[in-house]
Amino acid sequence: MKPAPFDYAVPRTVAEAVAALGDTRRKAQVVAGGQSLILEMHLERVRPELVVDINRIPELDGMRVEGDELRVGALVRHAAFEPPDAVPGPLGTLLAQAVVNIAHPPIRSRGTMAGSYGWAHPASEWCAIGVALDATVELAGPDGARSVAARDYFLGPFRTARLPQELITAVRLPLLGENTGVGFIEHRRTHFCFAQVAVGTTLTVDDGVISDVRIALVNSADRPLRARAAEDALRGSELGALPAGPRVRDEHPFARAGRIAAEHDAAPLPEPFADVDHKRRIIAVLVARTLLQAANDRRARLAARQGDHR
Ligand SMILES: Cc1cc2nc3c(=O)[nH]c(=O)nc-3n(C[C@H](O)[C@H](O)[C@H](O)COP(=O)(O)OP(=O)(O)OC[C@H]3O[C@@H](n4cnc5c(N)ncnc54)[C@H](O)[C@@H]3O)c2cc1C
Incomplete structure (x- = not known):
């Protein structure tokens, strides 16, 4: 399909772009990379009367x-x-x-x-x-x-x-301090699909105690989500010994946090190839594994720093 006709503005400054968008007589859309907008316009799911191209600002x-x-x-x-x-x-x-x-x-x-x-x-x-x-x-x-x-x-x-x-x-x-480790894992059907579920975590540890933890849940609700209940369950607790492999045993605090994220934080929407239970199971596993990844990342960072100081 071809997009419906539209006017096209190419402002050179933010002020000009805002002025173009401020013309409330016409429904306007900004185009930046165009990787979502142009597709939606071709499918006529979005029909702007004015497209404001910001690429020359x-x-x-x-x-x-x-x-x-x-x-x-x-x-x-x-x-x-x-x-x-x-x-x-x-x-x-x-x-x-x-x-x-x-x-x-x-x-x-x-x-x-x-x-x-x-x-x-x-x-x-x-x-x-x-x-x-x-x-x-x-x-x-x-x-x-x-x-x-x-x-x-x-x-x-x-x-x-x-x-x-x-x-x-x-x-x-x-920015994140050097005492923080990070992890990110995504699960999707094919390489080009959006995530069925993805999880990003940051873990900050001071004197063996988890002082801060952030858990980002991708495609786990109707909007981007932070798993606050799971974070609360971990914050203030001892990091303890880390599992050796990628698997986190059920009784480990990271696995418990994963279950809390899946059951209490997430509110996944069903999709054709991923129903709600499936998504919750993936969330639980990915939260546990990204927390472990973050803990290992932090450990590697500290080791590299100590190596630098030798
Ligand atoms: C096959 C395919 C797979 C994709 N997979 C993923 C994926 O896995 N993960 C993912 O995150 N994305 C994915 N995308 C989307 C892609 O990342 C887009 O680049 C992104 O969603 C929008 O960025 P854009 O700059 O292209 O925005 P555009 O397409 O130009 O704009 C998107 C929307 O944002 C508005 N907008 C853009 N910039 C501004 C601005 N500065 N101010 C106000 N409004 C603005 C536009 O008006 C429009 O409504 C995929 C897209 C395709 C086609």
Whole structure:
């Protein structure tokens, strides 16, 4: 199918883009990478009267560390996170582990992190990681700029707190300290499918005690989710000895956290090849395994640091 006719604007500044979006006589859509929007327009599930192409706005490009945050401009492509050293510290490792699960290289070379926030697919890796890490979404609109916490931003499938006249200018993610380990595992039917379920975790340990833990659940509810009940069950407890292999025994606290995430945090929606019980079982396993991955990642980081100091 061909998209319905639409007008096309190519602003050169954020102010021009906001002015174009502010024309409330026409239903407008921003296009960034176009990897979701163009498909939806071809299927005529989205029929904008005006498409605002932000690709020629230099101020939206680039990512940089600002204080203890990473600021990701709205034109930064998924592929920018693939090099393991693109972003410093454990945050860079987590983003690099997650990004290779997003579609395939051509899509990753065009699609943007901010576009994922604009689209708000419940199976978006970036969105769940943002919610779990307390990311912030920067918006520019006719009334000026504002920031919305990722936890308040996602309202449901493809629904967000962004007003139609607002442009996402950046996503800000907190950097993670060197005492934190990370893990990410995705389960999907084929290489090109969205996740049936994916889990990302961060684990911070001080003096043998889990001082912070974040669990991001992808495609485990009608919106990106943080597994707070599972996190609460772990925070403040001793890390203890780690299982030797990838399997986590049922009685291990990581396995218990996995069951809590699956039963109390997640509210999975059924899909043609994954009913709710199936998804809950996968969530339980992936939470346990990514926690173990994060614990091992932290241990390896500490060992590497001690090696550096010898
Ligand atoms: C075959 C296939 C497989 C895919 N698999 C995955 C996957 O596994 N995981 C995943 O997360 N994604 C997946 N995607 C989606 C892909 O990652 C998109 O790149 C992403 O969803 C949107 O990024 P984009 O820059 O292309 O946005 P666009 O397609 O340009 O826009 C998407 C929506 O966001 C809005 N938008 C974009 N940028 C802004 C902005 N700055 N301000 C306000 N609104 C904005 C647009 O108006 C539009 O409504 C897949 C896509 C395809 C086609």
